[in-house]
Amino acid sequence: MKVDLKPSNVSSLSKVLAVAMQNQFAVGAFTPRATKMITPILRAAQEKKSAIIVQTSEREQERYGINLAEFSREFYRVIQEENITIPAVLHLDHTKDFNVIAEAIEVGFTSVMIDASEQPFKKNVEKTKKVVEYAHSRGVTVEAELGKIGTTDFIETDFDEELFTEPEEAKRFVEETGIDALAVSVGTSHGVYLVKNPKIDIERLMEIRAWTSVPLVLHGGSGTPSEMIRNAIQIPDGGISKVNIATDLEHKMIKTLNRETYVTEKEWSELPAETIALVQNAVRNVVKEKIENFLISSDSASYYV
Numbered sequence: 001m002k003v004d005l006k007p008s009n010v011s012s013l014s015k016v017l018a019v020a021m022q023n024q025f026a027v028g029a030f031t032p033r034a035t036k037m038i039t040p041i042l043r044a045a046q047e048k049k050s051a052i053i054v055q056t057s058e059r060e061q062e063r064y065g066i067n068l069a070e071f072s073r074e075f076y077r078v079i080q081e082e083n084i085t086i087p088a089v090l091h092l093d094h095t096k097d098f099n100v101i102a103e104a105i106e107v108g109f110t111s112v113m114i115d116a117s118e119q120p121f122k123k124n125v126e127k128t129k130k131v132v133e134y135a136h137s138r139g140v141t142v143e144a145e146l147g148k149i150g151t152t153d154f155i156e157t158d159f160d161e162e163l164f165t166e167p168e169e170a171k172r173f174v175e176e177t178g179i180d181a182l183a184v185s186v187g188t189s190h191g192v193y194l195v196k197n198p199k200i201d202i203e204r205l206m207e208i209r210a211w212t213s214v215p216l217v218l219h220g221g222s223g224t225p226s227e228m229i230r231n232a233i234q235i236p237d238g239g240i241s242k243v244n245i246a247t248d249l250e251h252k253m254i255k256t257l258n259r260e261t262y263v264t265e266k267e268w269s270e271l272p273a274e275t276i277a278l279v280q281n282a283v284r285n286v287v288k289e290k291i292e293n294f295l296i297s298s299d300s301a302s303y304y305v
Contacts, residue, residue: 006108007079011087013111013141013242014180016051017215019303021238026218026229028290029053029091031246032283033064034268035074036276037253040284042075042084047284048291051086051304053111053242057093058100065265068092068100072108087304091143093244101131105140113183117145121169128177136178143217143242146173147185167207174212181215181242184208186232188220198224200232205239215241222247226293245290249283256282 020027030041030053038054045052054075056066075090091111092104101112114131116124128144135142147165165184174182186201186208198220208216218224218232221243232240250262256279257263268276 006110007076007084009085009087010076010079010110011051011089012139012180013053013089013091013143014215016053016087016089016304017181017241020051020241021215023303024234024238026233026240026243027051027053027089028287029055029089029093029217029242029244030249030287030290031055031057031060031093031244033060033066033246033250034253034263035066035071035265036268037249037280037283038071038074039078039082040280041287042078042088043082044284044287044291045086045088046082046084048288049086049302050291051088053089053091055091055093055244057113058095058097060093061100064262067265068104068109069107072104076108094145098127098131098134102134105135105138109140111141111143111180113143113145115145115183117147117183121173125173125176128173128179132178141180143181143183144173144177144179145183145185145219146170164201164204165208167204167211170208171211174214179214181217182208182212183217183219186218188218188224198228200224200228202231202235205232206235209235209237209239217242217244219244221245222249222251245287248290249286252282252286253279 016027032038032041041054056071060066072090078084079088089111090109092101092109093113094115095101095113096115101114104112112135114128116127132142146169147163163185170182186205187199218240221229222245229243
């Protein structure tokens with residue numbers, strides 16, 4: 001499936017985040033981990049008049065059986081059939097394989113993330129720059145990562161090592177790659193905080209902002225106190241502009257189903273419609289709460305008019 005005509009409100013990451021950065025709010029980037037959960041994310045954003053980012057990653061395709069073309073098709077179906085008018089981005093999160101990135105662009109993703117953060121600086125620049133050149137020539141924006149963001153569940157990344165982003169390196173990385181958004185390592189982790197508590201290094205974040213001009217991204221937003229995220233968003237000249245949320249949504253889905261483990265795309269297709277609707281309602285409420293609590297200031301959609 002190739003999307004040739006996109007609805008006018010379907011946007012690129014750079015357009016959405018530039019407005020957020022300028023006005024000191026953050027846009028929530030929600031990972032449904034099930035194609036059927038795209039609907040409640042977009043409904044919640046529409047209700048809250050909030051710009052929104054819907055995303056999936058390379059590892060999530062493998063773990064949950066998500067197909068990029070079907071994921072994209074569902075995103076555009078909901079946008080059109082439910083008259084979603086708020087600014088929306090379809091984003092490919094953590095991905096290392098260039099071919100997967102090319103496939104996502106082909107099927108209508110408006111933004112992609114190349115994650116070569118485990119590579120030495122020079123190799124990270126080289127791989128990222130290749131993706132930037134390819135994506136930009138097709139009107140697609142690029143997020144990349146510098147430093148290593150830890151993990152506890154190994155769903156989005158293979159590494160549990162944490163290496164904080166160095167501000168001066170961040171400046172070089174942005175300039176040499178031409179990326180549109182930078183994911184920074186400042187204390188949060190992917191997955192559930194089982195032992196350590198999240199702690200955002202605000203001083204480091206302020207230094208990174210002083211050295212770079214692109215919007216900054218916070219991965220590992222699930223389980224991080226809202227006040228901590230607000231402080232990261234509201235640093236002078238624009239702090240965090242995109243906050244990723246995945247684990248909190250999945251936990252709500254599993255709890256609502258009274259399960260102990262994740263649900264694959266095939267399993268979702270076999271569930272009764274009323275069960276799916278129940279889970280969708282629960283997910284919608286979580287997304288609305290995130291928006292209300294710490295992701296968006298107030299009526300962020302008005303900034304895009």
